[in-house]
Amino acid sequence: MLLRERSIALVLLLALTAVFYATWSGSSWKTRQIAELEAARGELNAAFISESTQLAGLESGQLALGDAAAAGLPNTVKTSLLLPPGPLAELAVGSADLRPAKADIAAVGRADDMFRFYQVDNPTLLALGRFDLAFVVVYLVPLLILGMTYSVLSADKESGSLALLLAQPLTASQVAWARITLRTLLVAGTVIAGSLTAWLIFAPQPVSPEAGARLLAWMGLTAAYCGFWGALAGLAAARNRSSENSALTLLLGWAVIALLLPAVIGITVQTISPTPSRLDYVTAARAAENAANAQGRELLQGYLLDHPEIEAAERSAVAPFIKTFILVQQRVEAAVAPVAARFDARLEAQQRISGALAWLSPASLVQSALAELAGSSLTRQRRFEAEARALRRGWLKALEAPIIEGRRLTKAEFTALPRPEFVEVDTARVLQSVGGAILMVIVYAGLAVLLARRRFRRFSVAAT
Amino acid sequence: MIGVVARKEFTEIVRDGRFRWLAAACVLLIGVAAVSGLQVTLDQLRDRNAATASERDNFVEQGAKNPHAAAHFGQYAFRPVLLPAALDPGVIPYMGSMIWLEAHRMNLPEFRPAEDSADFGRTAQLSVAWILQFIAPLFVIVVTFAAVAGERERGTLALAMSQGLSPGGMLLGKAVAAVGVLLAMLVPLILLSILVVALAAPAAEEHGAAGRLAWMGVGYLLYLVSFAGLSLLVSTLARNRRNAFFALTAIWLLVTVAIPRIAGDLAAAAYPTPTPTEFWAGIRRGDGNRSELGDNPQLRVAEIRARLTSELLDEYQVDSVDQLPFNFTALFLQRLEEEDAPIFDYNFDQLWDTYERQRHLQQLTSVLSPAIAVRQLSMAMAGADPYAQRHFSVAAEQHRRAFVSQLNTIQAVEGAGKRFYVAAGETWRDIRAFDYEPPATSDVLSRHLGDLALLLVWALAPFSLALLAAQRARPVR
Numbered sequence: 013m014l015l016r017e018r019s020i021a022l023v024l025l026l027a028l029t030a031v032f033y034a035t036w037s038g039s040s041w042k043t044r045q046i047a048e049l050e051a052a053r054g055e056l057n058a059a060f061i062s063e064s065t066q067l068a069g070l071e072s073g074q075l076a077l078g079d080a081a082a083a084g085l086p087n088t089v090k091t092s093l094l095l096p097p098g099p100l101a102e103l104a105v106g107s108a109d110l111r112p113a114k115a116d117i118a119a120v121g122r123a124d125d126m127f128r129f130y131q132v133d134n135p136t137l138l139a140l141g142r143f144d145l146a147f148v149v150v151y152l153v154p155l156l157i158l159g160m161t162y163s164v165l166s167a168d169k170e171s172g173s174l175a176l177l178l179a180q181p182l183t184a185s186q187v188a189w190a191r192i193t194l195r196t197l198l199v200a201g202t203v204i205a206g207s208l209t210a211w212l213i214f215a216p217q218p219v220s221p222e223a224g225a226r227l228l229a230w231m232g233l234t235a236a237y238c239g240f241w242g243a244l245a246g247l248a249a250a251r252n253r254s255s256e257n258s259a260l261t262l263l264l265g266w267a268v269i270a271l272l273l274p275a276v277i278g279i280t281v282q283t284i285s286p287t288p289s290r291l292d293y294v295t296a297a298r299a300a301e302n303a304a305n306a307q308g309r310e311l312l313q314g315y316l317l318d319h320p321e322i323e324a325a326e327r328s329a330v331a332p333f334i335k336t337f338i339l340v341q342q343r344v345e346a347a348v349a350p351v352a353a354r355f356d357a358r359l360e361a362q363q364r365i366s367g368a369l370a371w372l373s374p375a376s377l378v379q380s381a382l383a384e385l386a387g388s389s390l391t392r393q394r395r396f397e398a399e400a401r402a403l404r405r406g407w408l409k410a411l412e413a414p415i416i417e418g419r420r421l422t423k424a425e426f427t428a429l430p431r432p433e434f435v436e437v438d439t440a441r442v443l444q445s446v447g448g449a450i451l452m453v454i455v456y457a458g459l460a461v462l463l464a465r466r467r468f469r470r471f472s473v474a475a476t
Numbered sequence: 477m478i479g480v481v482a483r484k485e486f487t488e489i490v491r492d493g494r495f496r497w498l499a500a501a502c503v504l505l506i507g508v509a510a511v512s513g514l515q516v517t518l519d520q521l522r523d524r525n526a527a528t529a530s531e532r533d534n535f536v537e538q539g540a541k542n543p544h545a546a547a548h549f550g551q552y553a554f555r556p557v558l559l560p561a562a563l564d565p566g567v568i569p570y571m572g573s574m575i576w577l578e579a580h581r582m583n584l585p586e587f588r589p590a591e592d593s594a595d596f597g598r599t600a601q602l603s604v605a606w607i608l609q610f611i612a613p614l615f616v617i618v619v620t621f622a623a624v625a626g627e628r629e630r631g632t633l634a635l636a637m638s639q640g641l642s643p644g645g646m647l648l649g650k651a652v653a654a655v656g657v658l659l660a661m662l663v664p665l666i667l668l669s670i671l672v673v674a675l676a677a678p679a680a681e682e683h684g685a686a687g688r689l690a691w692m693g694v695g696y697l698l699y700l701v702s703f704a705g706l707s708l709l710v711s712t713l714a715r716n717r718r719n720a721f722f723a724l725t726a727i728w729l730l731v732t733v734a735i736p737r738i739a740g741d742l743a744a745a746a747y748p749t750p751t752p753t754e755f756w757a758g759i760r761r762g763d764g765n766r767s768e769l770g771d772n773p774q775l776r777v778a779e780i781r782a783r784l785t786s787e788l789l790d791e792y793q794v795d796s797v798d799q800l801p802f803n804f805t806a807l808f809l810q811r812l813e814e815e816d817a818p819i820f821d822y823n824f825d826q827l828w829d830t831y832e833r834q835r836h837l838q839q840l841t842s843v844l845s846p847a848i849a850v851r852q853l854s855m856a857m858a859g860a861d862p863y864a865q866r867h868f869s870v871a872a873e874q875h876r877r878a879f880v881s882q883l884n885t886i887q888a889v890e891g892a893g894k895r896f897y898v899a900a901g902e903t904w905r906d907i908r909a910f911d912y913e914p915p916a917t918s919d920v921l922s923r924h925l926g927d928l929a930l931l932l933v934w935a936l937a938p939f940s941l942a943l944l945a946a947q948r949a950r951p952v953r
């Protein structure tokens with residue numbers, strides 16, 4: 013009977029349209045990311061094979077130096093660490109469209125050069141964010157639930173049929189919860205089944221092995237979040253007000269929980285722990301660069317005194333200014349290290365406060381958890397950036413001596429340079445943290461149900 | 477009669493408890509957002525000015541070195557922040573805050589503030605503009621949705637008609653009251669904002685802030701009036717208050733939340749932004765000034781060197797570049813810059829033109845959502861849109877080319893006959909500092925006349941349709 017209501021059919025159709033469009037949109041984005049990643053990986057492999065073949069040719073004497081002059085030079089060898097899109101990034105783009113997915117690793121070059129050259133996206137589109145499934149779940153699905161449940165009792169009351177209904181062995185609370193549960197399940201079921209179908213149709217192949225468990229958790233979180241909004245509708249019904257009043261209250265409740273609270277959390281975090289200024293970092297690095305440049309020649313001499321084991325090659329393959337440059341670069345990095353550490357510490361503090369305050373808003377909590385499940389969270393991005401920095405340190409350590417010695421790498425040295433793949437965040441840990449979020453949303457829903465129960469005890473058909 | 481209706485409606489709205497609560501909440505939120513926005517903007521201004529001064533000192537005090545090494549040391553240009561950004565930060569968090577200007581390369585602005593902060597999501601950012609774009613329309617709807625449908629439901633519409641009030645007259649009265657309420661709330665806020673900005677602004681940073689704020693105010697007024705018109709139209713057409721409320725809530729959701737995002741997706745699909753790899757590959761290939769020798773950058777550089785050498789040897793009738801009356805390397809470096817310039821211009825213009833095409837497509841979808849038009853107008857006036865970024869990037873690039881050319885000239889003249897020339901430490905004082913003036917308000921306005929026109933249509937059309945509907949409306953259904 014419920015499905016025969018035109019408005020309900022319309023709501024479910026809207027939900028399905030939004031879910032399918034969002035999954036298609038997210039999948040198109042991920043497909044493009046994968047293509048970019050594969051192209052980069054192909055280039056890397058080709059460059060690696062070419063350079064190691066040239067080095068083998070030089071070592072065996074099959075190639076003359078002039079035919080492979082740049083092969084194995086410690087100042088020009090490079091690699092990249094690539095960040096694949098998260099296992100379910102097609103469902104939640106999160107921070108993944110904002111931060112780098114590729115880190116260029118080389119011994120020569122500033123530390124922040126690793127992540128340069130990726131900021132080509134239109135800022136307007138970035139600021140808008142994408143119409144992905146996470147957006148549908150966090151913002152639109154609650155409105156659909158509220159639209160279907162705001163008048164579960166008030167409509168009968170306004171038409172005069174509630175008194176008749178309650179003359180049966182039923183309480184207002186039972187009627188309200190039965191209707192709300194059914195309608196919420198209908199929306200949640202449609203959204204979940206629609207998401208699964210849309211994902212099976214649109215998700216870029218091959219699907220990550222971790223996707224299954226994460227998808228299950230996604231559905232659990234969606235169901236819990238739908239339950240929370242259903243519980244709020246129950247609370248509104250228990251207030252025993254007119255349909256118009258209930259609708260207005262629920263709409264404002266949605267605006268506060270989904271829009272205003274996250275915005276207030278954002279501004280509170282910015283006030284308590286302001287975003288660190290990059291300007292300080294850059295100006296400190298520039299001053300250090302000047303100071304180190306002034307000592308360039310002394311730096312090289314000092315280094316050679318400290319490392320008597322290093323013997324300069326008879327004919328240096330590395331230009332002398334590069335030797336000085338790499339020492340200047342190290343001096344600059346050492347000088348800005350405290351500024352960088354302060355910067356990172358402030359950023360981490362900001363993220364901690366933001367993470368703690370997000371528990372105040374079910375919408376923020378669910379949004380973060382969905383991004384975590386999708387593999388598009390800030391945490392995963394920062395982990396990638398940390399791995400890239402560690403890899404660069406490894407390369408610097410391995411290449412510093414050959415650069416100062418001015419000698420070409422051997423094939424064995426070149427192939428032994430670390431070239432790890434990004435290690436995906438452990439799904440079990442992700443599920444653990446998302447489990448906490450699901451539990452918290454259930455607690456919020458439970459609180460709303462408890463409050464509603466108290467209100468229902470005072471429910472009277474006569475009251476307005 | 478219209479005046480009587482307007483006065484009665486105005487009084488009813490103002491006496492409505494919901495209005496008082498919502499108005500108080502809106503004003504409080506706007507106040508908090510304005511104070512916090514102003515604080516952030518003034519901090520950004522202070523940091524930027526300090527960094528600009530420090531950067532100049534670093535450049536000037538880099539000590540004795542070769543001019544080309546000084547060109548590689550380069551300069552940072554820091555993006556300016558305009559005071560209206562305190563009310564609308566626009567896409568500032570998603571734009572690079574500085575550009576590194578160095579020899580041989582035009583760079584993209586880097587260090588986007590959004591990357592250096594926790595993830596707060598992109599739907600909600602507490603700024604005055606966000607409140608006016610998202611929350612204020614809800615407020616307008618809540619205050620006006622029952623204007624006609626409520627009268628009809630209560631039976632007072634038939635009563636008013638029987639007193640000789642025309643349906644159009646009644647609607648006009650209600651429209652006047654709705655706009656009056658909006659004006660009573662908004663105008664003091666706008667004036668207060670201008671006053672605060674005027675008091676807070678150092679004169680040097682003013683950049684036409686009052687004019688920009690005034691145009692933002694006009695945009696928001698038209699935007700909110702369009703919601704008042706929509707609300708009256710739906711209220712006139714709806715069978716009852718409930719239907720009016722739901723229809724308007726759905727419209728609000730579509731107009732402010734769904735359509736702008738979908739329009740963004742469509743713009744990106746219709747005019748895809750190149751991937752970083754594609755963009756830089758175009759520059760490496762030399763798109764815009766392709767070499768006959770193909771895509772290899774090394775071959776291209778060798779070809780340029782050979783061509784220049786041959787030209788100069790012919791012109792000066794000498795056998796070797798060492799015999800030239802100037803430093804050949806400096807001339808070669810300058811020629812490279814000149815050969816690279818069309819490549820950078822072509823590729824960056826392609827990128828920015830893609831942004832522009834995406835903006836135009838979004839502007840077209842403003843026909844479905846005034847939120848898109850008001851957002852584009854507002855952030856443009858706040859100097860917080862991609863055009864502001866483009867204007868700044870172009871000016872910074874012109875400065876880069878000028879100072880690199882100045883350094884090459886110094887090396888060409890002073891370094892004549894020297895294999896490796898080292899300039900004295902004082903040399904860098906003569907190199908121009910970057911001095912940037914953002915686009916004039918009139919330039920920005922001329923780019924957004926389309927948005928203003930759309931907002932005007934949005935403000936007038938629903939009222940006109942509501943008047944038409946009112947003429948045909950039945951007092952009882």
